[in-house]
Amino acid sequence: MSRCGWHHGLHVLLCLGLLWLAAAGAAAQTQTVRIHAAQALVSDSPDFPAAQSAPLVALPDAWSLSRPGSDGPVWYRLTFTAPGLRENGELLALFIEHVCSNLQVHLNGQLIHSGGRMHEPITRNCNHPQLISLPSGLIGPGLNSLDLKVVGHALQRVASVHRAGALSALVIGPQSVLADRHARQLALNVAVPQALSAMLLLLGSFMFVLGWTRRRESHLGYFGALSVGWALIESRLWLRDLPFDNATAELLLCAVLPLLTWASVQFLLRFAQYRHRGIDIALPLQALVMPATLLLAGPERLYAMASFWYVLLPLQTLAAAGFCLSTQYRAQRPSFWPMALLLCMATLALVAQYAAQIFGIRGLTMQLAQIAAPVTVMLVGLLLLKEQGPAPAAAEDNKAHLESRIREATAEIERNFTQLAELRVEKVTERERKRIAADLHDDLGAKLLTIVHTSDSERISTLAREALEEMRLSVRGLTGKPVRLIDALGDWRAEVVSRLGQAGIEADWSAPAEELPQTLSARAFVQTTRILREAISNVIKHSGATHCSLRCDLADGDMHIVVRDNGNGIPMELDGRLDRGHGMASMKHRAKQLQGQCLVESGPGYGTVIRLTLPLNRATELA
């Protein structure tokens, strides 16, 4: 007796971490009386049937052993004397650890307590310990009789030993002492499982929604279903008065079990990333078959049939757990060890509950198993959440990565588009230039040509010819590609030398002969060609020279061209400027356009020197 109370305290301390004062229980031991036997009689009479002889039965009294097949009601009578217990005038109480399903208590013939409805549907108090205060006024100085009317169900009509009709040993003692024991029992049997199931309901719903929205994480959904199902089973702790009879209640309770199996097996398989179509079909089917077999077996064989399923269903879950663990082990997933630990815990809890079921053990083992199972489920839930935790972060990273990729791609597309647009513009421009060039040649060119060859005036012919040459150069500047400097020098040499040769002037050309990497833009080439052409024209027309030298050098990024003749030189204007029909202004203007300069030195009898300096880089890139 004392051992029992002390143990309870210790275990509660261990299991729940609540600081209960075990010493208080120990001090009270001497004042409580445990009753191990009572007169018992099956009768539905409103009072204890004193007329009939009632045999003495030992308590706890399990009806399945003492009166198999009986649904009661059973009247129990016990007698006690109060003096020892009433010494200090304390309130007395009766504590019943387990009575199933319900009871009424009479003290000395007076009804002092009712646990609820005594007829179908009977209030289900199997999990609820009873504490009944014994009114002091009703307790006599001599023998007092305490009558208990217990209603319940035969074992075969319930699915669990714990819900079969039974009455545990009784304890009478000071109410203050027993209240503590009652509170502890109530906490272990009801309050803690209730709290756990409430938490499971929350966690399960959350996980279920999570699994539902993320189809790739279907194991979360099944886990949610498992948690919610568990909470559903535990709802019997909240609902003691059901609106339907025992058979229906038992059937409904049993029908949840294959659903739980379905959820747990699928959770374990999906967690191991395994999916099998047969299993997908078989499990829901089982959830239909199981209640069907119970119905077929009828309420009289409910316990036998349920026992069969009690073996089968946990085995399925165990097999799935084994499979899940082995794949996790092979895949070396980091969640293996915690998962293995939790599944072992769950298995132990399952085995303990199973053993309790078979051997009808009540008490600590049963209570711990009852608490351990939902705790395990919750821990698994937390483990899953921990695994899921990094997922949003990873998704966030992925999203950021994707977004940056998209940004890059967009930028590239925009770049390409711009390039394409530029290309198109260039292409259109090029086409337009060619068209303009063709038009110029066909119209203006033809007309100028006609003037060249039909005009009677030599001056007009020459002007028209020059205009034609200008036009052609302009067109080339308009449409041309960059010209390699070495090629440009070749072209200039050919023109200069042959023109001077035709005019009978000795020509001396010198230019770098090696391979030159520079290029000239079409415009720079054309402008330089014009300047040279003008200079040579001047030599031919005005200088009267017999010799003309032309030197081209490259130095410091500049191109220097010096045209020197031995002619008469250019006569000074009145204002000191060299020009008048010699095109000096246009030569200088063109050189300026190329960011260069054109200097003319001349004196009567000294000939003329034209120094042309063009910045090669500018001429190459710009112009």
Added chain:
Amino acid sequence: MNSILLLEDLPEIRAWLSSLVVQVFPGAQIAEAARVHDALGLVSAIKFDLALVDLGLPDGSGVDVVAALREHQPETQSVVVTIHDDDEHLFPALQAGAFGYILKEQARELIIEQLQRISQGEPPLSPSIARRVMAYFTAKSKPQPMSASSASIPHVSLTDRETEVLLRVAKGYTLPEIGVQLTLSRHTIADYVKQIYRKLNVSSRAEAALEAQRMGLFGR
């Protein structure tokens, strides 16, 4: 030069050219045409010794007439008479078989001199055309995948001397200057130039034939 074809669309210029031809080749028969279609008709009817062909014509390009002459009258000397001095316009005509070109706006005396030279087998060659010809043969000499069809086409390539001449023309040296540099006579240099024009034509024709064959026009 007994029979001369003159293809030019502008009446004044045609008359002017005609007077010029008469001056250079007195007594020659001159057949005038203003359009490609007319010129092609003349080519199929009359045998010409010389053809002066304008390029930009109302109904097409003079290049077609040059090609037709090359095809039907290989002995005829085609000369392009044009307002375009750029190789973009001239090179196709030279590939089609023209022996040189004359720029229309030049002074009468200059054109007369050039015509005389051409008739004596001295076609003109500008640096830019020379560069273009070199680029053409350089690209051709690059190793190409041999096939049965390309093997049957005669491989045309320039001799070292011809290349040397082209190189010097490209650098701006005149033909007489090159003659001095290579210690060759003016006629020999002119022969090289003629040979270069001929090879350009032959190679281009072979290439065109090969291209046509590739496209399945004949040889099935």
